[in-house]
Amino acid sequence: MQALTLRTEVQRRDRERVAEITTATDMFHPPEVAVAVELVDDRLTKGKASDYQFLFVDEGDATLGYAIYGFNSMTKSSWDLYWIAVDPECHGTGVGRLLLGEVESRSRTGGCTHLWVETAGRENYTRTRAFYVSMGYTIAGELEDFYAPGDSKIVFVKAL
Amino acid sequence: MQALTLRTEVQRRDRERVAEITTATDMFHPPEVAVAVELVDDRLTKGKASDYQFLFVDEGDATLGYAIYGFNSMTKSSWDLYWIAVDPECHGTGVGRLLLGEVESRSRTGGCTHLWVETAGRENYTRTRAFYVSMGYTIAGELEDFYAPGDSKIVFVKAL
Numbered sequence: 205m206q207a208l209t210l211r212t213e214v215q216r217r218d219r220e221r222v223a224e225i226t227t228a229t230d231m232f233h234p235p236e237v238a239v240a241v242e243l244v245d246d247r248l249t250k251g252k253a254s255d256y257q258f259l260f261v262d263e264g265d266a267t268l269g270y271a272i273y274g275f276n277s278m279t280k281s282s283w284d285l286y287w288i289a290v291d292p293e294c295h296g297t298g299v300g301r302l303l304l305g306e307v308e309s310r311s312r313t314g315g316c317t318h319l320w321v322e323t324a325g326r327e328n329y330t331r332t333r334a335f336y337v338s339m340g341y342t343i344a345g346e347l348e349d350f351y352a353p354g355d356s357k358i359v360f361v362k363a364l
Numbered sequence: 365m366q367a368l369t370l371r372t373e374v375q376r377r378d379r380e381r382v383a384e385i386t387t388a389t390d391m392f393h394p395p396e397v398a399v400a401v402e403l404v405d406d407r408l409t410k411g412k413a414s415d416y417q418f419l420f421v422d423e424g425d426a427t428l429g430y431a432i433y434g435f436n437s438m439t440k441s442s443w444d445l446y447w448i449a450v451d452p453e454c455h456g457t458g459v460g461r462l463l464l465g466e467v468e469s470r471s472r473t474g475g476c477t478h479l480w481v482e483t484a485g486r487e488n489y490t491r492t493r494a495f496y497v498s499m500g501y502t503i504a505g506e507l508e509d510f511y512a513p514g515d516s517k518i519v520f521v522k523a524l
């Protein structure tokens with residue numbers, strides 16, 4: 205295993221890799237994968253004027269995971285983690301923790317007091333929810349029937 | 365008072381009027397007004413491919429209020445009311461009720477099972493929250509410290 209490196213600038217080839225990783229996790233529906241790619245496009249088009257900040261974990265030329273986050277301009281100091289996904293072949297190796305820890309640290313530097321994460325309440329998200337709890341997040345609210353009737357949205361928050 | 369008419373197509377001049385009405389309500393910070401105008405721009409640029417649907421209430425040539433809403437593509441059948449604002453000179457005349465009732469009816473036709481509204485918990489939003497309750501909305505969650513430390517977000521929902 206080579207050293208892991210963090211990268212913030214977005215490249216054209218990330219479009220494909222973000223779609224690959226997001227699909228490979230088997231946690232997202234095709235319309236959700238499309239939204240993740242739209243965020244890459246937004247950043248490629250607008251550059252730093254985009255509301256979306258990216259963080260990639262690379263091992264040499266291979267991208268292992270990514271996070272998309274940013275300041276919520278409707279708020280004073282809330283930031284959102286829009287997306288985090290890690291190649292399933294690297295699950296359990298700490299790539300997710302590395303990404304989320306870096307997102308927290310960079311958000312805090314940017315003035316963030318509260319980092320918000322939205323995830324699903326359904327069963328195949330049990331590991332995801334446990335991950336956020338282990339990283340110090342608490343449940344701020346549960347919106348029943350949000351993703352679909354019977355499929356709730358869980359909102360996590362961490363005060364930074 | 366002339367008859368009120370509903371309009372769904374967005375015109376260039378709506379840019380200015382949306383900013384005027386939104387500012388005049390005295391309920392939104394300048395960055396929030398800027399977001400409302402961005403949604404108008406998104407719709408003007410993308411046309412019907414935009415995720416944002418508009419509804420205006422006009423009295424002759426004068427626009428009295430508007431709503432912005434749309435299907436949340438991350439969900440099966442949830443729609444969001446992104447924005448609703450009425451010229452303060454018309455408050456209490458039923459323009460808000462007309463707008464929200466039409467949004468509900470059009471969302472339902474589009475397949476919406478749950479319409480979601482996010483608003484603030486702070487004191488100057490008391491009338492706003494009472495409006496949603498009177499229209500049959502219930503509080504699905506309250507996210508403390510969301511807009512600012514001490515300033516929560518209230519999420520309302522109505523099953524259609």
